[in-house]
Amino acid sequence: MNKDSFVCAVLASLLGTYSDLYFVGKGLYHFPHRLLPDIFSIHIVFTLIGLPILTMVVLYCLSQVNKWWRAGLILLVSLLMPILEKLAERLGMFAHSDQWMHEYSFFGYLLFCTIIWGGYSWLSSDRLPY
Template sequence: MNTVKHLKGSNLQPLRKKRFTFWNKHHLACAVLASLLGSYLDLYFIGKKMYQFPFRPLPEIFSFNIAFTLVGLPILVVVFLYCMSQVNQWGKAGIILFVSLLMPIFEKLAEELGWFVHSEEWKHVYSFVGYLVFLSIITFYFLWLEKQK
């Protein structure tokens, strides 16, 4: 096995191994933003009677599903941002579009399981557009934070 050693007289810096990081302070900031946005959007749409969460933790205190908004959504956002950091600009756009297209499907599944109920006026295209905007905001915020390094 051959090993390459750094020359003693060389002015070049030795290459540092890049550490694998799945979670950093920018991911945490974006997870908090996602949780806040998700909470406020849920409060708004529940107040407008557009949808409701029949089964949720602490229903006498919270009208929205805090398990999803405060735990599930931030975890999913961190996974989303990790995937976004692995692709180029077109890949980022593709991931945002793909995830936004998946959300109405997941909503229908949640409705079938009784976790989510929409009003008659609700159209699932609202979810597609909403997640498209939501994920774009999270992505732009993350990219802005990364640029500030």
């Protein structure tokens, strides 16, 4: 992993943290089991450790394929997220309100992955003088 993927992993962590804070604050979902529940309303272990690691793995995979495979992988990841959310709900790690529609997750992760890939490809180009 290079410093560009690390920077994007930090960006992913920030985006994940702020989106979780927003949606948890709106009452659309919550995390029943989380570290330091009296302090944090979100699952900080996932947003600060799990999401950055997964982001670096996905970025590595995306960087190894052409643009059509890349688009397909982003779509695949986005399609898998609602399925994984339902699994997390069954395991008691995640709970959604009745207003939540899992299609939100598909479009959210599609946008999230596109932003992260865009940042990574911009950082990896020769546009920056570092």
